[in-house]
Amino acid sequence: xxxxxxxHAEAAEAFLRDEENADWHNETLWFVRxxxxxxxxxxxxxxxxxEQASQIKTHTLSRLDDYLIQxxxxxxxxxxxxxxxxNGDEHNRIVHSILQQHNxxxxxxxxxxxxxxxxxxxxxxERGIEVIDTDLGERIIQLRNEPPSHIVMPxxxxxxxxxxxxxxxxxxxxxxxxxxxxxxxAARIHLRQKFLMADVAITGVNFAIAETGGFxxxxxxGNADLGAHLAKVHIACMGIEKVIPKAEHxxxxxxxxxxSATGQxxxxxxxxxxxxxxxQEMHLVLVDNGRTRQLASPDFRNxxxxxxxxxxxxxxxxxxxxxxxxxxxxxxxxxGSILAPNIDMKExxxxxxxxxxxxxxxxxxxxxxxxxxxLYKWRQVLGEAGAVESSKKMGMSGMxxxxxxxxxxxxxxxxxxxxxQKFPSLANKPSLNPWAIHRDMPKPPAQSFRDWYAEQxxxxxx
Amino acid sequence: xxxxxTRDTILAAIRRGKPDVQPLPATIGFAPNMASDxxxxxxxxxxKNNGGQAIRVTSLDEVNAFLGNEYDLTLPVLSRVSGLDIxxxxxxxxxxxxxxxxxVVLEGKVGVAExxxxxxxxxxxxxRALPFITxxxxxxxxxxxxVGNMHQAYPRIDTSVGFGAFIAxxxxxxxxxxxxxxxxxxxKTLTVFLLADAGH
Numbered sequence: 001x002x003x004x005x006x007x008h009a010e011a012a013e014a015f016l017r018d019e020e021n022a023d024w025h026n027e028t029l030w031f032v033r034x035x036x037x038x039x040x041x042x043x044x045x046x047x048x049x050x051e052q053a054s055q056i057k058t059h060t061l062s063r064l065d066d067y068l069i070q071x072x073x074x075x076x077x078x079x080x081x082x083x084x085x086x087n088g089d090e091h092n093r094i095v096h097s098i099l100q101q102h103n104x105x106x107x108x109x110x111x112x113x114x115x116x117x118x119x120x121x122x123x124x125x126e127r128g129i130e131v132i133d134t135d136l137g138e139r140i141i142q143l144r145n146e147p148p149s150h151i152v153m154p155x156x157x158x159x160x161x162x163x164x165x166x167x168x169x170x171x172x173x174x175x176x177x178x179x180x181x182x183x184x185x186a187a188r189i190h191l192r193q194k195f196l197m198a199d200v201a202i203t204g205v206n207f208a209i210a211e212t213g214g215f216x217x218x219x220x221x222g223n224a225d226l227g228a229h230l231a232k233v234h235i236a237c238m239g240i241e242k243v244i245p246k247a248e249h250x251x252x253x254x255x256x257x258x259x260s261a262t263g264q265x266x267x268x269x270x271x272x273x274x275x276x277x278x279x280q281e282m283h284l285v286l287v288d289n290g291r292t293r294q295l296a297s298p299d300f301r302n303x304x305x306x307x308x309x310x311x312x313x314x315x316x317x318x319x320x321x322x323x324x325x326x327x328x329x330x331x332x333x334x335x336g337s338i339l340a341p342n343i344d345m346k347e348x349x350x351x352x353x354x355x356x357x358x359x360x361x362x363x364x365x366x367x368x369x370x371x372x373x374x375l376y377k378w379r380q381v382l383g384e385a386g387a388v389e390s391s392k393k394m395g396m397s398g399m400x401x402x403x404x405x406x407x408x409x410x411x412x413x414x415x416x417x418x419x420x421q422k423f424p425s426l427a428n429k430p431s432l433n434p435w436a437i438h439r440d441m442p443k444p445p446a447q448s449f450r451d452w453y454a455e456q457x458x459x460x461x462x
Numbered sequence: 463x464x465x466x467x468t469r470d471t472i473l474a475a476i477r478r479g480k481p482d483v484q485p486l487p488a489t490i491g492f493a494p495n496m497a498s499d500x501x502x503x504x505x506x507x508x509x510k511n512n513g514g515q516a517i518r519v520t521s522l523d524e525v526n527a528f529l530g531n532e533y534d535l536t537l538p539v540l541s542r543v544s545g546l547d548i549x550x551x552x553x554x555x556x557x558x559x560x561x562x563x564x565x566v567v568l569e570g571k572v573g574v575a576e577x578x579x580x581x582x583x584x585x586x587x588x589x590r591a592l593p594f595i596t597x598x599x600x601x602x603x604x605x606x607x608x609v610g611n612m613h614q615a616y617p618r619i620d621t622s623v624g625f626g627a628f629i630a631x632x633x634x635x636x637x638x639x640x641x642x643x644x645x646x647x648x649x650k651t652l653t654v655f656l657l658a659d660a661g662h
Binding site for chain 1: 468469471472473475476477478479480481482483484485486487490491492495508511512557558561574576577578579589590591594595611612613615616617621622623624625626627628629630631632633634635636637638639640641643645646647648649
């Protein structure tokens with residue numbers, strides 16, 4: 001296996017060049033994290049609620065085959081057509097074949113990270129299908145020909161000026177107009193026409209319920225509903241880990257999901273689909289795409305508990321200061337950095353290193369995924385597979401030698417302090433020390449802790 | 463590859479890889495964080511927090527009067543609340559014509575105090591698109607149907623219906639610089655009438 005490039009680090013550096021925008025990004029996501037805290041603290045049972053959610057998910061994964069079979073059986077009874085896809089390509093082919101059966105050429109789609117993961121849009125567009133993303137943030141980035149930078153707030157990397165320019169160009173809004181109310185209204189009018197003309201609606205799935213054979217889709221905008229209820233055909237696409245056993249479990253997850261995501265007590269629309277509407281057709285596509293592999297790995301299977309709230313991103317000091325696009329994968333941030341290497345270890349070998357391992361992600365996760373520990377474990381796996389970049393590997397083996405030879409460690413410390421005192425400019429030179437690219441080295445201490453400790457001992461003991 | 467084969471492959475892979483059976487939690491859910499006599503007030507406060515308008519009424523006549531003051535009832539209006547006969551719009555087969563709707567009034571079957579989510583299901587809607595496509599939405603909820611939290615709501619709703627939704631406010635978005643804008647795709651306003659129980 002070849003060594004990975006410095007993809008995340010390089011992209012993050014580019015993101016940080018626009019300092020004002022980077023600061024705004026950091027502060028805005030921290031604000032969302034603070035709203036999450038207030039929402040969580042409003043429930044005295046928050047921690048127990050997380051525990052229940054975690055246990056329900058752990059239980060479900062331990063009987064995933066049974067619940068998927070139950071879901072399929074009940075969905076069929078309800079008149080829903082169920083499909084199974086081993087990977088993204090099969091998923092895309094299934095969706096496209098449904099469109100072909102209906103001679104459909106106009107599709108509206110609500111937010112679905114699964115279809116991003118499978119690259120459904122380009123697949124359909126190449127085959128002459130018009131695919132319109134209807135979530136406002138998703139529509140914005142679609143017009144910009146960009147992937148989402150956040151799973152809940154897809155356009156969080158953009159300022160209203162960018163969006164004003166974009167809408168001026170594509171939707172004919174006034175030049176220079178950047179009032180969010182005005183721009184949202186323009187998008188509403190534009191997308192309302194798309195909803196009314198669509199042949200087929202595609203949605204994601206937040207939760208599928210084995211007991212009822214139905215599924216729940218959550219939005220604040222109402223875009224999933226407008227699409228699904230107006231089109232003749234509704235295709236809902238889900239990863240196999242989205243199933244939960246019973247409807248009563250939704251009470252637990254719906255209380256956690258939006259509080260964790262944006263600090264709201266619940267999404268505006270939590271829509272429970274169970275049967276096709278009169279004269280309509282409903283399809284449910286169950287997708288594996290690496291999930292069974294993740295399930296078979298005791299170290300990483302916990303990541304399948306994820307309910308895609310985005311709390312781990314909002315709190316992550318690396319995500320906030322590097323932007324979602326620097327992760328070059330559909331799901332950015334800490335959870336994405338666990339999921340992506342499972343799909344392609346070589347392509348995403350950089351991501352488990354895009355973390356300080358501070359553990360904040362694990363602390364806010366509503367289903368108690370040990371995110372930072374899994375990132376740490378990925379580093380071991382990638383190291384053993386030879387997928388760690390050479391500069392990092394050299395540094396690591398250097399450290400290994402240093403820490404296993406106390407005399408060398410003492411010497412290196414003394415040499416380092418001497419060098420930094422005599423030639424501070426050398427230590428701060430980014431070409432020699434990449435750590436110093438955006439920061440200065442601290443002032444070296446006059447004496448090491450070891451020397452200081454020995455001196456204290458001498459004083460005390462005479 | 464035939465679909466049945468993919469299904470079997472996925473299920474076989476799950477069986478090979480899944481962990482030993484882990485138990486479900488012994489209990490699911492929690493009691494509400496408020497006494498039941500606070501449900502109504504909390505519910506109304508949360509309706510407002512969600513961007514809706516909250517009105518206490520004692521009869522449907524009051525609902526009628528309020529809507530008459532608030533909206534131009536000569537524009538397309540559809541009420542599916544029995545006893546509130548203000549409809550002037552007959553839905554056609556073509557769902558696209560619903561785009562003209564100015565106001566839809568529906569019965570909310572269950573209201574949740576903690577988050578002001580209101581359960582509206584297919585029997586109540588008649589047409590699934592109604593509460594989403596209308597410009598303005600009004601929901602009438604009986605005070606006796608207010609519960610404390612989501613755990614109390616699920617046993618009260620009929621999950622056998624083809625479609626149902628918890629609606630918690632007007633459609634909204636914050637996708638442009640995190641500025642909250644009410645009225646993204648769905649209804650731009652939500653008015654919730656809390657109807658006092660008969661005999662109060």
